[in-house]
Amino acid sequence: MNNPDTEVSVPFASAPAASGAAHVEAPVAYDGILLASFGGPEGQEDVIPFLRNVTRGRGIPDERLEEVATHYRHFGGVSPINAQNRELKRALEAELARRGLDLPVYWGNRNWAPYLDEAVTQADREGRRTLLAISTSAYSSFSSCRQYREDFARVLIDNDLGDRMTIDKVRQFFDHPGFVQPFIDGVEAAIRAYLGDGIPTDTVQVLFSTHSVPMQDAQRSGPRDVDWGEGGAYAAQHLAVAEAVMADIATRLPEAGDVAWKLVYQSRSGPASQPWLEPDINDVIEALPAAGVQAIAIVPLGFVSDHMEVLWDLDNEAKDTAERVGIRAVRTPTPGVDPAYVAGLVDLVEERLRGTPAAERPHRTPLGPWFDVCRPGCCENVRAGFKPAAAGLAP
Structure with missing residues (x-):
């Protein structure tokens, strides 16, 4: 049933998901959770090999990789992401146990140890055959969704597990209340602090920041028929x-109703000739004094935890820009292991265990609840095209 060469709607899927319905509304007896993440170096000697993994296939020389490596070397060559995932794994295990759910959590990364191959083959050795994946990316794009689904398919193919193991994936959780709540709390705390310091609300601005992606990739994110x-x-x-x-925020702090906000982007890479999503956060900050802005709250809306892009690009570069132009800046927290976020992730697991109807699934925006089974053509990789992917309809 799971051989990619056979005619199935959704390769490597559990029986209820294999039909290709956008939302799986039948219970699935999962026997393990696969926590999938990006990975990061954990020492100076790991940095360049890690960056080679991240950029594999692009032919980028080590000299150029060393330019990015300086961000990691600033922190001793250690990315915070692996430690954060260990903490998240423990928090998920504790919440699962609290709810009486006997589901082991296997953690694997795309670009550094522990790799996804290790996690999936360990699950196989322990007799776990029906996995439900949670990736540490909330939004839809190639790198934050489809690439993980391609990783799952590759691992099953490369390790000859496609005939006996399935991997489904929880829906993208960008608007699940558990993910959104920590950002609400952070913005409220930041604005309250500015109000307490006597800063007028019409001189405060909230900058919601996320990782920029190439425009061609952004335009291919999500179902193509919308x-x-x-x-x-x-x-x-x-x-x-x-x-x-x-x-x-307007409900909690009526006096903050005139606080302006803007979606901005960060961490752009690649040639200047390639269009990426804009505006860049630093360009926006530089223009704010002329608009009378005195203080900003930088909200890392695109990140689930304090990744290197948060610690370097926001806590260093963006804050330095704000200081240089004379604007006060505070960076609000990421979800990390906030209890609301952890509980929300386990809610997503229970949603699939129970086959909760889409109409009963919580979501904070009109776009949700997002799909359990990604639609055909969703989030194509412009450079490489489509590869076999789990948890979605084949293009």
């Missing part, structure tokens, strides 16, 4: 979540 606008589903999802956050 006109998402210039930035595809990726930009539309971020905008919808930012609107939900600010709507809650």
Whole structure:
């Protein structure tokens, strides 16, 4: 049933998901959770090999990789992401146990140890055959969704597990209340602090920041039969979540109703000739004094935890820009292991265990609840085209 050469709607899927329905509304007896993440170096000697993994197939010389490596070397060659995932794994295990769910959590990365191959083959050795994956990316794009699904398919193919193991995936959780709530709390705390310092609300601005992606990739994010606008589903999802956050702030802090906000982008890479999503956060900050802005709250809306892009690009570069132009800046927290976020992830697991109808699934924006089974042609890789992918209809 799971051989990619046979005619199935959804390769490597559990029986209820294999039909290709957008939302799986039948219970699935999963026997393990696969926590999938990006990975990161854990020492100076790991940095260049890690960056080679990230950029494999692009022919980027080590001299250019060393330019990016300086960000990691600033922190001793250690990315925070692996430690954060260990903490998240423990938090998920504790929440699963609290709910009486006997589901082991296997953690694997795309670009550094522990690799996804190790996690999936360990699950196989332990007799776990029906996995439900949670990736540490909330939004729709090639690198944040489809690439993980291609990773799952590759691991099953390379390790000859496609005939006895299935991997489904929880829906993209950008607008699940558990993911959104920590951002609401952070923005509220930041604005309250500025109000307490006597800063007028009409001189405060909230900058919702996420990782920029090439425009061609952004335009291919999400189902292709929907006109998402210039930035595809990726930009539309971020905008919808930012609107939900600010709507809650207006309710909690009526006096903050005139606080302006904007979606901005960060961490751009690649040649200058290639269009990426804009505006860049630093360009926006530099223009704010002329608009009378005195203080900003930088919200890492695109990140689930304090990744290197948060610690370097926001806590260093963006804050340095704000200081240089004379604007106060605070960076609000990422979800990390916030209890609401962890509980929300386990809610997503229970959603699939029970086959919860889509109409009963919580979501904070009109775009949700997102799909359990990705639609054909969703989030194509412009450079490489389509490869076999789990948890979605074949293109």
